[in-house]
Amino acid sequence: MGVTKTELFTKQQNELAQVAKAFAHPARVAIVQYLLKANTCINGNLVQELGLAQPTISQHLKELKAIGIIQGTIEGVSVSYCINPVRWEEIKNLFNHLFTQYAIASDRDCC
Amino acid sequence: MGVTKTELFTKQQNELAQVAKAFAHPARVAIVQYLLKANTCINGNLVQELGLAQPTISQHLKELKAIGIIQGTIEGVSVSYCINPVRWEEIKNLFNHLFTQYAIASDRDCC
DNA sequence: TTTTATTATCGTAATATTGCGATGTATTAA
């Protein structure tokens, strides 16, 4: 089958999974980290930086853009990509919420 | 090809991607959240809770265990699963590190 | 020992992801 049964889960669970999927490839992690460091970024830089073919990187950028993590603006011939600050905050909170759940009840007796 | 070129990326990038992959399915998010709430948990509960077939859940549990997020101890006929507190902290820090990188330089001018 | 209950593993079908060559598109330079 290979198809996720999204209808079984809450909206929040599906969203977290979808966002996690965006980070679930080292190339996309690398792209995000590169954008975090550099103030701005041109697609062409990434081809040299990552060592993957240009179409492959373009595809990863598309996925990050689809989730809203990054945004791109056409800058003459090239494209400038950067982190979307609002969305970044949202995603940060999504994960923080998950991680905070445990801290609250960390005094349990575990198996 | 379908095979990730892990050799192109840093150890940290690969690890973050691998951990993110564990969260990249709503069933696994649901399992983790269930374990966060319940003090302890038996596999059978999850079959009723999630609505997926038993082998499917067993497979998701295996993946979470492989990453180290959860741990299970045999409890008679059934198995008790729970969050691994040490690993949870590690993973929390891994993500926190990523999210914190942006806050520092959030005064940039973006595209 | 036989049955029952609970979980794991195997095998397989359906679908998704990854990577890249070839090609298309759009903008600037000549």
Place this chain on the structure above:
DNA sequence: TTAATACATCGCAATATTACGATAATAAAA
């Protein structure tokens, strides 16, 4: 207009993931 540059999209091959029926493994109960 033509050429060059920078990305995006298409199409395909290889591999990975998801789901589950069938079946094995294990331990308690009868």
